[in-house]
Amino acid sequence: MTMYNMMSPKAEEFISDEEIRDCLDYAEKNKHNRELIDQILEKARKMKGVSHREALVLLDCDLEDKNQEIYALARKIKEEFYGNRIVMFAPLYLSNYCINGCEYCPYHLKNKHIPRKKLTQEEIVAEVTALQDMGHKRLAIESGEDPVNNPIEYILESIQTIYSIKHKNGAIRRVNVNIAATTVENYRKLKEAGIGTYILFQETYNKESYEKLHPTGPKHDYAYHTEAMDRAMDGGIDDVGLGVLFGLNNYRYDFTGIIMHAEHLEAYKGVGPHTISVPRVRRADDIDPDVFDNGISDDMFAKIVACIRIAVPYTGMIVSTRESQKSRERVLDLGISQISGGSRTSVGGYTEAIRPEDTTQFDVDDRRTLDEVVHWLMDLGYVPSFCTACYREGRTGDRFMSLLKSKQIVNCCHPNALMTLKEYLEDYASPETKAVGEALIAKELKTIPNEIVRRKATEYIENIHEGQRDFRF
Ligand code: SF4
Ligand code: SF4
Numbered sequence: 141m142t143m144y145n146m147m148s149p150k151a152e153e154f155i156s157d158e159e160i161r162d163c164l165d166y167a168e169k170n171k172h173n174r175e176l177i178d179q180i181l182e183k184a185r186k187m188k189g190v191s192h193r194e195a196l197v198l199l200d201c202d203l204e205d206k207n208q209e210i211y212a213l214a215r216k217i218k219e220e221f222y223g224n225r226i227v228m229f230a231p232l233y234l235s236n237y238c239i240n241g242c243e244y245c246p247y248h249l250k251n252k253h254i255p256r257k258k259l260t261q262e263e264i265v266a267e268v269t270a271l272q273d274m275g276h277k278r279l280a281i282e283s284g285e286d287p288v289n290n291p292i293e294y295i296l297e298s299i300q301t302i303y304s305i306k307h308k309n310g311a312i313r314r315v316n317v318n319i320a321a322t323t324v325e326n327y328r329k330l331k332e333a334g335i336g337t338y339i340l341f342q343e344t345y346n347k348e349s350y351e352k353l354h355p356t357g358p359k360h361d362y363a364y365h366t367e368a369m370d371r372a373m374d375g376g377i378d379d380v381g382l383g384v385l386f387g388l389n390n391y392r393y394d395f396t397g398i399i400m401h402a403e404h405l406e407a408y409k410g411v412g413p414h415t416i417s418v419p420r421v422r423r424a425d426d427i428d429p430d431v432f433d434n435g436i437s438d439d440m441f442a443k444i445v446a447c448i449r450i451a452v453p454y455t456g457m458i459v460s461t462r463e464s465q466k467s468r469e470r471v472l473d474l475g476i477s478q479i480s481g482g483s484r485t486s487v488g489g490y491t492e493a494i495r496p497e498d499t500t501q502f503d504v505d506d507r508r509t510l511d512e513v514v515h516w517l518m519d520l521g522y523v524p525s526f527c528t529a530c531y532r533e534g535r536t537g538d539r540f541m542s543l544l545k546s547k548q549i550v551n552c553c554h555p556n557a558l559m560t561l562k563e564y565l566e567d568y569a570s571p572e573t574k575a576v577g578e579a580l581i582a583k584e585l586k587t588i589p590n591e592i593v594r595r596k597a598t599e600y601i602e603n604i605h606e607g608q609r610d611f612r613f
C-alpha cells in the first residue's frame with residue numbers, strides 16, 4: 141500500500157490507488173447528500189476549482205436539481221474563462237510504426253494486417269500544404285513509438301519541415317506533439333524545436349488495468365508513462381496536455397485520476413495541465429469497442445466534461461472528431477475550448493496520392509469538412525478561432541496560467557479569434573461561410589470592451605482584408 145502524496149515524484153504516490161478507491165466509496169455514499177453537494181458547489185462557484193474528491197462527488201451526484209446546477213455552473217465557468225470562442229486544430233499522423241502492444245489501438249505491433257507507413261519529408265510537405273489549404277494553423281502531430289523507424293531525430297526534422305512550409309497565405313504556427321513518453325533530454329530537444337503543447341494520454345490511471353492493456357513494449361511501464369509530464373517539464377516544456385481514453389477502465393476511477401494528475405502538476409511543478417482531452421474508445425481495425433465493457437453513455441460523457449470544467453477551470457478542454465456532431469454540440473458549452481475539424485486519422489490521410497491503403501487509427505464520427513465545422517460553430521453562436529498567439533508571444537507555462545486565472549487573457553483571445561477568423565474567411569471559406577463569418581465579426585467587434593483594443597482590432601481586420609496577415613495581441 142502506498143501513501144497518497146501529490147508532491148511526490150512517484151506515480152504510485154501522486155496517483156494513489158488507495159486514495160482513489162477511498163474517494164469512490166466516499167462519493168458513492170454521498171451521491172444523495174444535499175448538504176455536502178451544496179457545500180462543494182458553493183466552493184466551485186468561486187471558480188478556483190475543487191479537489192478530486194469533491195469533483196467525484198459532483199460526478200456521482202444523483203439529485204436532478206443539483207445536476208442542473210452543476211451543468212449551469214460549468215457553462216458559467218466556460219463562458220467566464222473562454223467566452224464563445226472555440227480554437228480549431230487538426231491531427232497529422234506521421235507514422236504508424238509502433239512497438240507497443242496497446243490492446244485498444246490498431247497500430248499495436250501484433251496487428252499484421254494494417255499497412256505500415258511513415259511519411260517522408262516530401263510527403264509531410266504535401267500533407268501540410270493540404271492542411272494549410274483547408275485553413276489550419278495549429279496541428280497536433282501523432283506518431284507511434286518505434287526507436288528505429290520514428291526516432292526523435294525524425295520527429296524533430298518533421299517539426300522543422302512543418303514550420304518551414306509557407307504555401308500561399310498558409311502557415312502552421314503551432315505544432316503540438318503527441319508522441320510516446322521519453323527522456324528529459326528528448327523533451328529538451330522538442331522544446332528547442334519550438335513545440336507548443338506536449339500531449340500524452342494516460343489511457344487509464346488504474347495500474348492493474350494499464351498493465352493488462354499494455355502487455356508488451358516500453359509503454360507497459362506504468363510509472364515511466366505516468367511520470368512523463370514531470371520529465372517533460374524538467375526538459376523545459378511547460379505546456380502539457382493530459383487525457384484518458386474513456387471506456388478502457390471504470391470512468392469514475394479515471395476521472396478521479398486525471399484530476400489528481402492535474403493537482404500534482406500544479407502543486408509539484410507550479411503549472412497545471414494546459415489541456416485535458418476526453419476521448420472515448422472507438423471502433424478500429426483489429427479492435428472492437430464491445431470488448432471494452434466500460435463504455436460511457438452520452439449523458440455521462442457530458443457530465444464528465446462539466447465536472448472537469450468545474451474542477452480545473454483554467455484548463456483548455458479538447459474534443460476530437462471521434463465524437464459525433466451531436467455529441468460535440470452537447471459538450472461545447474459545458475467546457476470544451478478546442479475541437480478538431482476536417483480530421484484524417486491515418487498516415488497520409490490528407491493527400492490522395494499518399495493514401496492508397498487504409499491506416500486509420502480509429503473511426504472518425506464527425507466527417508464534415510473544416511468549412512462545414514466552422515459554419516456550424518458560427519450558427520451555434522461560437523467564434524471559431526485559429527489563434528496561436530500565446531505560444532508565439534512567449535505566454536506559456538506559469539505566465540500563461542496567471543493571465544488565464546486572472547481572466548486577463550480574454551482581452552487577447554477575443555480580438556485574436558476575430559482576426560484569425562477573418563484570415564480564414566478571406567483565404568479559405570466558402571461564400572456561405574464567409575457571409576456568416578463577416579456578419580459575426582462585425583457583431584463581435586462591438587463587444588470588445590477596451591476602446592483602444594477595439595479600434596486596433598478593427599484596423600487590423602481591415603488590413604487583413606487588404607492582404608496583410610498574422611496580426612496578434
Ligand atoms: Fe502505439 Fe500509441 Fe497505438 Fe499504443 S496507442 S499501439 S503506443 S500508436
Ligand atoms: Fe489561446 Fe492565447 Fe490565442 Fe487566447 S490568445 S486563444 S489563450 S493562444
